Amino acid sequence: MDDLAQLRELSESALVKQLSSRFSKDVIYTYIGDILVACNPYRELGLYTQAMQDKYKGRVPRTAVAPHVYFVANYAYERMMQTKTDQSFVISGESGAGKTETTKHIITHVMEVCKAGKTILETNILRLNPLLEAFGNAQTVMNDNSSRFGKYINLNFDRTGSVLGAELTTYLLEKSRVTHLQDNESNFHIFYYVLEGMSEENRSQRHLKPVSQHAYVRNTSKSAHNKKRNMEQHFNQLLDMMFNFGFDATEIDALFDVISAILHIGDIAFTPAPNDGASVSSSSSPSLQHAAELTGLDEQQLQSILTTAVTTTRGEHIVRLHDPTAAADARDSIAKSLYSRCFAWLISSLNDTLACDASVSHLKACSMGVLDIFGFEQFEENSLEQLCINITNEHLQRFFNQHIFEMEVEAYKQEGIDGSEFSYPDNQDIIFLCAGKGGILSLLNEKSRFPQGSDNAFVNKCGEQLKQHRSNAFTPARSSRDLKFTVNHFAGQVTYSCEGFLEKNKDKLADSVVPTLLQSRSEFLVALYTAQRDMASGFKVQSKRRQSKQSANLATLSSFFLKSLDELMSALNRTMPHFVRCIKPNTDKKPHAFNSKAVSKQLKYAGVLETVRIRQAGYAVRMSFEEFCKHYRIIFCKAHEQPNTDAETAQRILTLAGLKNYRIGTSKVFLKYNHIDELQLAMRKHAEALRFVRKVCKGFIARVRYRAILAAKRETLDAVAALLTACEVHRDAIGEFRKKRRVLDVLLEETMDDDERQGVLDRIAAMDTAIDTELEKLNDVLKTNDELRMEIKKLKTQFDRQEHEAAHGMGTYDEDDVEDLYAVERSVEDTIPRKLDPEIKKRLSVHALKQADAPKEYTDTMRKGFFGTLFGRRKKHKSHKKKKSS
Numbered sequence: 001m002d003d004l005a006q007l008r009e010l011s012e013s014a015l016v017k018q019l020s021s022r023f024s025k026d027v028i029y030t031y032i033g034d035i036l037v038a039c040n041p042y043r044e045l046g047l048y049t050q051a052m053q054d055k056y057k058g059r060v061p062r063t064a065v066a067p068h069v070y071f072v073a074n075y076a077y078e079r080m081m082q083t084k085t086d087q088s089f090v091i092s093g094e095s096g097a098g099k100t101e102t103t104k105h106i107i108t109h110v111m112e113v114c115k116a117g118k119t120i121l122e123t124n125i126l127r128l129n130p131l132l133e134a135f136g137n138a139q140t141v142m143n144d145n146s147s148r149f150g151k152y153i154n155l156n157f158d159r160t161g162s163v164l165g166a167e168l169t170t171y172l173l174e175k176s177r178v179t180h181l182q183d184n185e186s187n188f189h190i191f192y193y194v195l196e197g198m199s200e201e202n203r204s205q206r207h208l209k210p211v212s213q214h215a216y217v218r219n220t221s222k223s224a225h226n227k228k229r230n231m232e233q234h235f236n237q238l239l240d241m242m243f244n245f246g247f248d249a250t251e252i253d254a255l256f257d258v259i260s261a262i263l264h265i266g267d268i269a270f271t272p273a274p275n276d277g278a279s280v281s282s283s284s285s286p287s288l289q290h291a292a293e294l295t296g297l298d299e300q301q302l303q304s305i306l307t308t309a310v311t312t313t314r315g316e317h318i319v320r321l322h323d324p325t326a327a328a329d330a331r332d333s334i335a336k337s338l339y340s341r342c343f344a345w346l347i348s349s350l351n352d353t354l355a356c357d358a359s360v361s362h363l364k365a366c367s368m369g370v371l372d373i374f375g376f377e378q379f380e381e382n383s384l385e386q387l388c389i390n391i392t393n394e395h396l397q398r399f400f401n402q403h404i405f406e407m408e409v410e411a412y413k414q415e416g417i418d419g420s421e422f423s424y425p426d427n428q429d430i431i432f433l434c435a436g437k438g439g440i441l442s443l444l445n446e447k448s449r450f451p452q453g454s455d456n457a458f459v460n461k462c463g464e465q466l467k468q469h470r471s472n473a474f475t476p477a478r479s480s481r482d483l484k485f486t487v488n489h490f491a492g493q494v495t496y497s498c499e500g501f502l503e504k505n506k507d508k509l510a511d512s513v514v515p516t517l518l519q520s521r522s523e524f525l526v527a528l529y530t531a532q533r534d535m536a537s538g539f540k541v542q543s544k545r546r547q548s549k550q551s552a553n554l555a556t557l558s559s560f561f562l563k564s565l566d567e568l569m570s571a572l573n574r575t576m577p578h579f580v581r582c583i584k585p586n587t588d589k590k591p592h593a594f595n596s597k598a599v600s601k602q603l604k605y606a607g608v609l610e611t612v613r614i615r616q617a618g619y620a621v622r623m624s625f626e627e628f629c630k631h632y633r634i635i636f637c638k639a640h641e642q643p644n645t646d647a648e649t650a651q652r653i654l655t656l657a658g659l660k661n662y663r664i665g666t667s668k669v670f671l672k673y674n675h676i677d678e679l680q681l682a683m684r685k686h687a688e689a690l691r692f693v694r695k696v697c698k699g700f701i702a703r704v705r706y707r708a709i710l711a712a713k714r715e716t717l718d719a720v721a722a723l724l725t726a727c728e729v730h731r732d733a734i735g736e737f738r739k740k741r742r743v744l745d746v747l748l749e750e751t752m753d754d755d756e757r758q759g760v761l762d763r764i765a766a767m768d769t770a771i772d773t774e775l776e777k778l779n780d781v782l783k784t785n786d787e788l789r790m791e792i793k794k795l796k797t798q799f800d801r802q803e804h805e806a807a808h809g810m811g812t813y814d815e816d817d818v819e820d821l822y823a824v825e826r827s828v829e830d831t832i833p834r835k836l837d838p839e840i841k842k843r844l845s846v847h848a849l850k851q852a853d854a855p856k857e858y859t860d861t862m863r864k865g866f867f868g869t870l871f872g873r874r875k876k877h878k879s880h881k882k883k884k885s886s
């Protein structure tokens with residue numbers, strides 16, 4: 001089934017079973033109503049060829065082609081063109097599930113159906129991904145090429161469907177990766193491209209060393225390191241791409257200077273200084289020097305922002321000395337800030353290149369957005385990043401629920417059913433709990449604003465204010481010292497560890513850092529911090545035009561996040577959405593493996609099971625009158641009646657089954673989930689009675705047939721036994737004749753002259769040989785058929801027993817019994833003809849068989865026949881002589 005929403009019973013296990021069975025046949029795409037589920041095959045299946053693109057172009061009916069991401073892309077484009085409404089694709093799934101691949105396929109196909117690919121703009125749209133991947137992707141345990149940011153790509157079209165431009169918005173760049181690597185993970189790809197792909201000359205100009213000698217990349221996973229063979233190729237491709245996008249050589253050089261500077265900054269270590277502060281260790285002073293050179297700062301300036309923090313209160317500057325730990329934190333914050341600014345600059349520059357040309361922007365008629373965003377996350381340790389991701393998913397889930405619900409109500413309307421009392425599982429209260437006024441993020445912002453605010457104070461405040469929240473979704477920490485709380489999200493409970501929440505939320509560099517960086521000799525660095533000075537973290541980047549309008553007081557990470565989330569939801573709400581849920585069939589990144597438990601969990605996280613819940617809250621089961629009446633006819637039908645398939649019959653069946661609260665539409669029956677059980681119960685009662693009657697009938701028929709079969713087989717066996725007996729008799733008759741040969745010899749001597757006698761003797765000799773052969777053959781036949789005799793005996797005994805059983809009632813027969821019976825029949829049929837030696841069949845005539853009971857006459861006849869043959873020529877002449885002598 002291509003659309004699992006058509007399953008009569010939509011349940012979690014049914015979904016997983018169907019997906020698994022399709023996956024085993026390399027069918028990775030499945031619809032569940034409006035959603036496209038895409039299972040990552042982890043191998044090339046030849047699904048994205050030009051021929052496939054051609055197949056999914058134009059007005060293709062959904063049922064005429066197999067489910068495919070190209071269908072969804074084409075369908076959205078067609079709808080956009082017909083209705084001139086904005087469309088969006090919401091692609092979600094856990095890391096490695098295939099979101100980015102799906103995004104690429106959608107964009108490629110949309111560009112194909114809008115006949116693009118020729119202008120620079122269109123080519124650039126198609127080339128966007130490798131650039132984003134270089135700076136925003138990294139190898140993780142889950143995915144070798146994991147996007148460490150979310151993105152929304154919006155394509156703008158004119159009335160004729162040609163692309164006018166594109167905008168890119170990014171979310172939640174995982175900048176902590178720059179400074180801290182988890183086991184078996186790697187940093188952003190760009191660091192390795194620069195360290196291993198850049199020319200020797202450029203590397204030494206930037207004083208770069210091998211990967212193993214730079215702290216921020218030193219712990220790179222071994223497997224990642226082994227895969228880094230094509231770094232040079234990657235780096236050169238990246239350069240080409242950047243040039244094609246219109247970046248100039250100076251900008252590119254400056255960008256790589258900052259990337260290299262980040263690596264050197266990471267190598268700076270600190271030791272305690274005599275003044276209780278920290279100083280750069282002597283072994284890392286070359287790193288400080290290189291970092292300063294590459295950032296265009298004086299060593300002193302850089303050292304100062306690493307080892308001191310200046311805060312400004314009421315116009316007064318207060319300088320605080322960092323201890324070595326605080327200095328290391330400051331170093332990491334600066335590195336993260338530099339990287340996120342580079343990423344933001346890159347996105348902003350790409351947006352400038354992709355933006356609608358001013359001369360054609362008035363032609364913009366509609367748009368199509370593709371959202372590729374992290375799925376719901378639930379790890380052992382969950383921090384502020386997970387909270388933000390999960391809040392995003394709560395919003396997307398609500399958006400999804402509303403959409404599915406609307407479709408559901410629409411389905412009722414089409415059937416003339418009032419759906420006004422129907423409601424759906426709404427997670428609005430959980431959204432309020434997390435992101436509403438007085439909710440978790442709001443309290444976090446409040447505490448972040450106080451200089452004395454702490455994680456502890458934040459967690460306690462949450463406990464006080466939210467434990468009675470109307471969502472009932474908040475569970476405070478057991479003890480006030482436990483920096484944790486749990487939120488019951490739509491996809492499951494997540495416990496957040498709040499240590500460091502405030503620091504992350506402030507996401508702030510010390511007051512002196514940005515002013516110092518702005519004194520840099522590098523114009524590029526200065527540009528990074530002037531154009532976007534209001535941006536808290538490069539957390540989200542928009543085009544320069546939109547940035548200028550941004551409020552300047554987005555002080556915290558969460559307030560910035562909420563604002564960008566708000567914008568995203570407003571954008572999505574203006575569109576007609578198409579949902580793609582990417583599923584990772586196993587955690588080992590292996591083809592052919594399907595782990596049902598893991599898939600079930602993802603379906604839950606992806607909110608697919610919410611579709612089931614929405615359906616269950618309404619009328620989960622819907623069946624056409626025909627389907628319903630045919631399926632449940634047993635409840636209503638008298639044995640001889642074929643039911644009508646109309647509303648009236650459906651109504652009678654439902655009444656007879658004692659159901660309430662169902663709805664009958666114009667062509668379908670709408671049932672609640674529990675109704676199926678009730679109908680099954682009613683069916684079972686009828687079915688049991690029917691089964692009994694059927695058993696008795698079948699038993700009767702089978703017994704009659706069986707006895708007939710036995711009788712026929714017995715006859716055959718008797719005949720075969722008789723044949724064998726005849727064979728023996730034949731042999732005995734020949735023996736008997738031999739004994740009488742002596743009489744013949746005397747006869748010959750008395751009645752014939754020498755010549756005549758010699759002639760007869762010759763013939764007798766020939767006949768003797770023939771008789772020997774005959775005897776030999778008969779002996780053989782009897783010997784080889786001894787086995788058959790045994791078989792016959794056995795079968796006969798068996799038949800006796802079976803006949804007795806059949807005659808003395810075995811009560812009823814099940815299907816299996818009848819099947820056994822037919823098996824016996826077949827085996828008997830097979831046995832006899834195969835085992836009966838064909839030689840016997842040929843040689844023993846019916847005549848011989850008849851003689852079987854009269855051996856004496858048979859012997860005589862044989863003898864007469866023999867003499868007749870022997871003396872045939874002289875029969876007339878000598879007959880009276882012969883008679884006399886005998």
Ligand SMILES: Nc1ncnc2c1ncn2[C@@H]1O[C@H](COP(=O)(O)OP(=O)(O)OP(=O)(O)O)[C@@H](O)[C@H]1O
Pocket residue numbers: 040041042043044045093094095096097098099100101102142143145146147148374582
């Ligand atoms: N349709 C597909 N056909 C073949 N391979 C695929 C397909 N989709 C995904 N893959 C494989 O799975 C890998 C991971 O996919 P992708 O990077 O798109 O996942 P993702 O969901 O975007 O992960 P992340 O959130 O970590 O970025 C790809 O590199 C590719 O090898």
